[in-house]
Amino acid sequence: MTVQELPGSAAAAYRPTPPPAWQPRTDPAPLLPDAEPYRVLGTEAAASADPELLLRLYAELVRGRRYNAQATALTKQGRLAVYPSSTGQEACEVGAALALEDRDWLFPSYRDTLAAVARGLDPVQALTLLRGDWHTGYDPHVHRVAPLCTPLATQLPHAVGLAHAARLKGDDVVALAMIGDGGTSEGDFHEALNFAAVWNAPVVFLVQNNGFAISVPLAKQTAAPSLAHKAVGYGMPGRLVDGNDAVAVHEVLGEAVARARRGGGPTLIEAVTYRMDAHTNADDATRYRADSEVETWRAHDPIQLLERELTDRGLLDDEGRQAAAQAAETMAANLRERMNADPVLDPMDLFAHVYGRQTAQLREQAALLRAELDAEEEAR
């Protein structure tokens, strides 16, 4: 039946009314990031920063840089299969990790060994994955550090789920998920942020925008005004922070963690920083970026920025500098020594943890390997 054929009475009875009034579900204005990354060092706000915190951050930054250098050296000696360095990004790693309480959880990516170590993880255990003797060298429950995650952004939904579960249990636990700029293009980034916002989960997402995903610059990764702006689409606040300013990172992270803890929901933080080293020891950064660009960032070095502030305020002298350097050197020497010892591996472990309840199939295969090992032993 066409409209023309409708009985006149029915057409006359139809009274159009406007649809229910539309309004945005959340006011987007307060969610928007500031126009510029938040800074403390070099601004008036620095004067009120807690001296104890500044010194703690400084010691950790110096230690972190030394750790990166030592780990990179270990790759050259064949002691590590690969190392993705976070040199230049130490303020993000340390500032974020120190914003967490003991009971909170960290969900690091493969570049976030420093954050894990800053949370108390054994520096050697943190490198197990990269040494290649096992995929994770530590029990995640001990320091509440999830395994260093290799597939990009896939650990973000884990952080959301854990935070959600903690809230359901009534625990005031916050999860911090760390990711790089390239990872924000992954579908799991989107799904994790969406779930977090819908569930109002106590989780904080920290994106270290270090300029590159291996060789691909941010401009080829996104057309968003900033990565922090992506938050608005999910209904959570986005924050921009200078990722080389450890005090600013610590403060912004601390606020987001506190907000999550009191039931205020998730936050997306973009820390603007720069990856001073190549992607890993196996990468050649000269193929895709100019030295002049690297030099520009060298003049905005996270350690120097903090050192300048500490020196200006009379909180750090040569003696203090040397003490921090010496502590870092001791850590590096210890790391070197322990990493130079060959790990003791039991090939039978290959079958030990695939299932909680071993299958007959794997028992058969374990017996096969056992026989091979015994034959090797006998031949020796």
Next chain:
Amino acid sequence: MTTAAVKPATMAQALQRAMRDAMAEDPTVHVMGEDVGTLGGVFRVTDGLAKEFGEDRCTDTPLAEAGILGTAVGMAMYGLRPVVEMQFDAFAYPAFEQLISHVARMRNRTRGGMAMPITVRVPYGGGIGGVEHHSDSSEAYYMATPGLHVVTPATVEDAYGLLRASIASDDPVVFLEPKRLYWSKAKWSPDAPAAVEPIGRAVVRRSGRSATLLTYGPSVPVCMEAAQAAEAEGWDLEVVDLRSLVPFDDETVCASVRRTGRAVVVHESTGFGGPGGEIAARVTERCFHHLEAPVLRVAGFDIPYPPPMLERHHLPGVDRVLDAVARLQWEAAS
């Protein structure tokens, strides 16, 4: 036992009851997925759970399978026991990375430090007149991933028992629900459910002496019917319902094949690279000297799942099973 206790129940009802009982017994069991709450699932398998246990225990999630399974991983890390529903077989594919890179590997990655007691329920298989993406048999993908258990019931009773066992398992289980059997009925008492066996055991559904049909899930009723029809041809067929593809019950399967000397594997999944190849190889490796004929496979064709008006030509039916049985070199047996 009262008369009321053995009135017919459907497989969907048995599955619902399994989740309900698990949730009542264990407060860490959480059901989550698309439409599982208010609606009770598109197949009504989670009917009433949100009402009884609240939306925090039976949660309507955003429509994002990787997000559903990825958040379930985090929940399991914090001590919960998630039961995840993927709405349809082919809609589970976005969750593949979480399943393969994390759910299956987390225990191994952490040397047993982090178990993943997650049950992933996936309605699978065809025969319901579904349009594209609603009828896949995706079990081979899951079987090829170490760290997962892969389980599928064929009866109302097993639907309850196997789902209870899967939820109780500290290892992750891909629980494949044959959707065309959702409304199959059996006399089954929800008040006196069968003992929950550990997963990994096949069962002989029908004893026979001539040949063994090795099958699972939606093809079990097909094989039972074929065995019935085969009597007229003088074949006394044994039907083994595998129930669990991982772990695989070599013991029950090989005991049967050694008795009968002949075997046909029957499943809906495509034949090339499908479960039947693995099963036939295992049987041949273990029972070679007992075999009177090569192990044959009756499987779906190696084509994308057909449109509903053509699916009957694709699905292994009674005739195709009997044709395979006829090819088991009987002439040599005289």
